[in-house]
Amino acid sequence: MESNKIRVAGLTNDSIVDGVGFRFVIFTQGCLHHCKGCHNPETWAMDQGTLMDIEEIEEKIKRNGLLDGVTFSGGDPFYQPTPCAKIAKWAKENGLNVWAYSGFTYEELLEKPEVKEFLDLVDVLVDGPFILEEKSLLLNFRGSKNQRVIDLNETRRTGKITLVDVDDTDR
Numbered sequence: 001m002e003s004n005k006i007r008v009a010g011l012t013n014d015s016i017v018d019g020v021g022f023r024f025v026i027f028t029q030g031c032l033h034h035c036k037g038c039h040n041p042e043t044w045a046m047d048q049g050t051l052m053d054i055e056e057i058e059e060k061i062k063r064n065g066l067l068d069g070v071t072f073s074g075g076d077p078f079y080q081p082t083p084c085a086k087i088a089k090w091a092k093e094n095g096l097n098v099w100a101y102s103g104f105t106y107e108e109l110l111e112k113p114e115v116k117e118f119l120d121l122v123d124v125l126v127d128g129p130f131i132l133e134e135k136s137l138l139l140n141f142r143g144s145k146n147q148r149v150i151d152l153n154e155t156r157r158t159g160k161i162t163l164v165d166v167d168d169t170d171r
Contacts, residue, residue, distance in 0.1 A: 006084070009075055033129050037130060102127050
């Protein structure tokens with residue numbers, strides 16, 4: 001894949017369910033987790049979706065002056081870490097925070113040197129596979145109880161995994 005391209009399943013200009021605040025969401029194409037009950041199974045195929053210029057996505061983000069941040073979802077964005085890192089870096093340079101969703105756990109991502117640049121730019125990571133048996137519609141920003149919403153800035157600062165209090169209603 002060209003270095004200035006990213007394969008996407010779709011874009012959402014103004015989500016309030018994919019992280020705190022108003023968010024631009026990039027649904028990356030490609031996922032090998034294949035979680036039973038996945039919300040976006042159409043994003044699984046690695047060779048489908050639309051190949052887009054990174055600059056085109058940045059322009060779309062720039063046109064929305066109400067955004068608090070950018071969220072990478074999917075699919076799993078950690079299968080395309082280089083283009084995701086480019087967009088995340090641009091977002092942070094433009095005052096936006098970065099959330100990412102992954103079927104990998106944080107600990108698994110730390111073992112993958114190829115994702116380090118992207119992971120280092122993520123402010124909040126929602127990690128872990130979706131587990132249908134742990135699904136709850138009462139959870140904020142995640143689909144199943146095993147998934148964690150991790151404050152990566154605080155986690156990196158302290159060396160201990162720090163969870164974001166997302167005020168779930170089913171504690």
